[in-house]
Amino acid sequence: MVKSLYSLLLTSLFLSVNCFAADWQAQIVNQFNSASIILQAPDGQTVFSHAPNKAMVPASILKIATADAVISTLGKGYRIPTKFYLTEDHYLGIKGSGDPTLVSESLASIAIQLKKYFSTHPPKDLKGFWFDTNFFGSQLKIHGQSHSNNPYDSSIGAIVANFNTIYIEKSHDGKIVSAEPQTPLTATAQQLAEKLSPGKHRINLGQNDKLTLLYFAELLQVFLKKEGINIPLHIVNKSIPKTSTQLFVHQSLPLSEIIRKLLAFSNNFIANQLLLILGSTQKGGPANLDKGRQALSEFLTETIGIDNFTLEEGSGLSRKNQFSARQMLNVLLHFKPYQDLLKTDQKVFQAKTGTLRGVSSYAGYILSPSGDDYPFVIMLKNPKRTSDRKKVADLLYKGMLETQDSPN
Structure with a gap:
């Protein structure tokens, strides 16, 4: 009798957890069907994804890629x-x-x-x-x-x-x-x-x-x-x-502090200055946009291992920039040693926002209570509100908590 009650309790708990999982995932898919979203666990397992390979305009989360290339190439102590x-x-x-x-x-x-x-x-x-x-x-x-x-x-x-x-x-x-x-x-x-x-x-x-x-x-x-x-x-x-x-x-200032300001204030000027500096150090002077694009593209392809993206400039201003959520996730995985350069939001997100007309994005790391970090990327097309990206992030956070608490 006791075993039967125990089994029933476990079954009930399992069903309720799965029911919640289905609920938060369904909310994201139903409300943001045109989005490209991915959340990954520290062990590399995908917690959630929706159209993760869909190319979209990243807006200012592209600055993370620029920052990663510059600091990885020149070093955090580099001074201009x-x-x-x-x-x-x-x-x-x-x-x-x-x-x-x-x-x-x-x-x-x-x-x-x-x-x-x-x-x-x-x-x-x-x-x-x-x-x-x-x-x-x-x-x-x-x-x-x-x-x-x-x-x-x-x-x-x-x-x-x-x-x-x-x-x-x-x-x-x-x-x-x-x-x-x-x-x-x-x-x-x-x-x-x-x-x-x-x-x-x-x-x-x-x-x-x-x-x-x-x-x-x-x-x-x-x-x-x-x-x-x-x-x-x-x-x-x-x-x-x-x-x-x-x-x-x-x-x-040291490059690490410049990048901290770049990411905190989403400064397009700083992003493209650094893009040109990267290009000149890798391709020779004088610095220009072609050399900067080439240097950043080669970093993304050869160091991070992504391809089939479109890069126009380094700040995210251009709508010609095209990346998928999975590609940006790979950038975050490589940027992990420098994630403290991203500002912390609500004490649980260490991330960067992006906004253009008809585009709202959010990418970074969810800081879990266990001390692990869950990289995530959210790219929304034609959201009703800019704040929708935070709504998705909150759902990902709740889903992450349920994933940690669920029985194996």
């Missing part, structure tokens, strides 16, 4: 150099390598470094700024990037300040100030803000290389003046003469 020179005819030479972290604080630090050098090597009157942007090639238009003022549409370049954007605040009486205390208001910022309505605005400097360099020079000029160094806004843009004296090399 920007070199400073003094030319024979007394220009301050600046040779860029695409550092995406040259922000106002960096320029203030550079001004202090230059002051230290010039305190022991007083120059004659400086004549202006000599920019060498030859590290990057020309015509670096990113597919999917528009000419809007949105920060995610900012253009890439060898020498760029503050992600190629300006942040200002305009009062109702027309007064214009910098919206960042660390960033001085320059003449270019003032001029671009004149026609804007009251409020805070992020201005994209677009693909105007001259304007990009002018703004960089204006900012550095202000910081140098604070250190007692005067330099006019005369700008030259060509190769640094070989007869120039190298003053010092400014190094970027």
